[in-house]
Amino acid sequence: GVSLQLAAGSINRMYGSAFSEKMLKTSSKARAVTLSQCASITPEWSLKWDNLAPNPDRHDFSTADAVANFARTHGKRMRGHTLLWHQGVPKWANAMLQETREWDLVRSYFNTVIPRYGDIIDEWDVINEPIEIGDRGDGLRQNQFMHVFGPDYIEWALWTARDAAPKARLYINEYGLEYFSPEEGQRRLTLLRLLERLKNRGAPIDGVGLQAHLDLRKGTIYREGVYGLMRDISDLGLGISITELDVRENETGGEVEVRDQKVADEVRRYMDIALQFPNVGSVTTWGLSDRFSWLRYKDGGRRDNRGLPYDEEWRRKPMRTALESAF
Numbered sequence: 001g002v003s004l005q006l007a008a009g010s011i012n013r014m015y016g017s018a019f020s021e022k023m024l025k026t027s028s029k030a031r032a033v034t035l036s037q038c039a040s041i042t043p044e045w046s047l048k049w050d051n052l053a054p055n056p057d058r059h060d061f062s063t064a065d066a067v068a069n070f071a072r073t074h075g076k077r078m079r080g081h082t083l084l085w086h087q088g089v090p091k092w093a094n095a096m097l098q099e100t101r102e103w104d105l106v107r108s109y110f111n112t113v114i115p116r117y118g119d120i121i122d123e124w125d126v127i128n129e130p131i132e133i134g135d136r137g138d139g140l141r142q143n144q145f146m147h148v149f150g151p152d153y154i155e156w157a158l159w160t161a162r163d164a165a166p167k168a169r170l171y172i173n174e175y176g177l178e179y180f181s182p183e184e185g186q187r188r189l190t191l192l193r194l195l196e197r198l199k200n201r202g203a204p205i206d207g208v209g210l211q212a213h214l215d216l217r218k219g220t221i222y223r224e225g226v227y228g229l230m231r232d233i234s235d236l237g238l239g240i241s242i243t244e245l246d247v248r249e250n251e252t253g254g255e256v257e258v259r260d261q262k263v264a265d266e267v268r269r270y271m272d273i274a275l276q277f278p279n280v281g282s283v284t285t286w287g288l289s290d291r292f293s294w295l296r297y298k299d300g301g302r303r304d305n306r307g308l309p310y311d312e313e314w315r316r317k318p319m320r321t322a323l324e325s326a327f
């Protein structure tokens, strides 16, 4: 078989994976497979605000620079994940936002981080996860930025990012958009309304990141819903990136072959829809090997989820075949 980056490249897409400092520092296998399979990497934590600025008087770029230098050395691109995320804001910054209500804090943060990686990042998740249906009437999340600045914070963030990165593509990244349920239906609708409003107002938005954390506990993906969402995003003239693809299983134990096939089938269903759209420019899985998957720490840390293309021993699984043959 061919590498995933080559398979994706043959139809003009980029394949990438989340990549962590832990993978970089502790696993030669993780480094090797990342280099052979990926055209781009997404820092799994390193670029998040709380990691870059643990305290107010000092930035710490050591882990982000280590990951970025790995990408630079080997000619890889990096996805900029992420600037504003409710879970990734340092405590001191939350306090300062509350107290001063000054957008300047966000502006100076963007101006510090964006140019530093301007040579390898051409796509930024400016806002991560701005939707939470229960929070407000409009479906937007009542996060710390909403709380202090109101719904315009989304536009301000885009404009502020645009100032610091005139040439980068600016994205909003979101999850929970793949399944048939009232909740996910509302989430799709909220996202489309938000995008439409931003476009109408001339805000500098270039595209949408669809995280695609698939989840077999929710059944199988809702094809019409996924297709409709991608079509409507495309009709707005926006780009699409699949940013965090993986699969959460609905069982533990059981025949590994059966489980792996279910995971692969779900990925294939999703990919076959996504790749119908020429503006889906990249597909990123949230890791490569189950050994380093964040899903190991979900569900009470049951540690045996098999939702990535390689197993714990870095053997290829049916999910990898599904990706390669979908490209």
Ligand code: XIL
Binding pocket: 044, 045, 128, 175, 211, 244, 294
């Ligand atoms: C997760 C990482 O995988 C974890 O290791 C970290 O502790 C928390 O963040 N949606 C996102 C990602 O946008 O940033 C999250 O990544 C997973 C959910």
